[in-house]
Amino acid sequence: MAEKDYYKILGVEKSANEDEIKRAFRKLAHEHHPDKGGKEEKFKEVNEAYQVLGDKEKRSRYDQFGSADGPQGFPGGFGGAGFDPSQFGDLGDIFGSFFGGGGGGRQRARPRGEDIHVDTTMSFKESVFGVSKDVPLSKQSTCERCAGNGGEPGSKMKTCDACKGKGFTTATQRTILGSVQVRHECNECHGRGEKPEKVCTTCHGSGIVHARKTIRVDIPAGVEDGMQVRVRGEGESIGMQGEPGDLYLNLHISSDPRFEREGSTIYSSKKIGFTQAALGDSVEVDTVDGVVTMKIPPGTQNGDELRLKGKGVVSGRSGNRGDQIVVMKVITPTKIDRKTRELLEEANLRES
Ligand SMILES: [Zn+2]
Ligand SMILES: [Zn+2]
Known part of the structure; x- marks a missing residue:
């Protein structure tokens, strides 16, 4: 470049x-x-x-x-x-x-419509993979009949009388530095310098209507509880007077009793029997992708952490998924039959 x-x-x-x-x-x-x-x-x-x-x-x-x-x-x-x-x-x-009027100097920021904040609840799994949510809103929107321009379709534009087509009016303001010429956006034409000959019959020239509108918002994978997703320009519209506000989705993620999340890692636990722990086994484990089979090595201890690669949450930058850590809960039997007791005692003797 x-x-x-x-x-x-x-x-x-x-x-x-x-x-x-x-x-x-x-x-x-x-x-x-x-x-x-x-x-x-x-x-x-x-x-x-x-x-x-x-x-x-x-x-x-x-x-x-x-x-x-x-x-x-x-x-x-x-x-x-x-x-x-x-x-x-x-x-x-x-x-x-x-x-906004040029002429140098600081310009007043153009007015903006109000932002809209909406709460959205999603499941743990949806937060891992991302989800599209339909958000129903009742708000000031751009008038569809005139596309926000305020004129009846087909109506010609004519020069604004109030500002003589300049789009602004000038006033003299006294300040401590003396008299200053200040420009104001023309109220009649909202700075456009021209107005439609016939105003739109739906919005009466304002370019905005109050309407129900459903907006589909794509929530990306890997979001966390309390995060916000912003949709630019989907807040309240103020028509020709300025920019529309933004729509904010406040995300609430339902907890899943099977999983806990820490960054891109998902934690879960798996109960296994005393014998499975000692001899090793293959067991079924819940992941957000469904049930998978996991190998337990012989001699597994209570509290051991086994890793399932790529079963975690997408991590911000890389786009790769983290891992799932499965914590072993070894259940020690409370009742043991005689034959097992004898075998265990024998094993115990060999160990000591
Ligand atoms: Zn004007
Ligand atoms: Zn209209």
């Missing part, structure tokens, strides 16, 4: 200053943003170029080693990092301040 010419990608001179680079990036990112119909490949490339040129240190390293240098040559290792999806989030912020 490092052999790409980042200056060319951003369309700036090698001598470009920070501001010029930033401006070029914003323009291109806007053009190629996937949400706005752009190509994701191109968008990533622009983003990648800006990750380097927009950072003083990385840029100087890049300048030093030149664009033709191999991807491994950088001690900072920015070249091979691949695309980080969280960058989309950062871009959202950049766009927020970019479209």
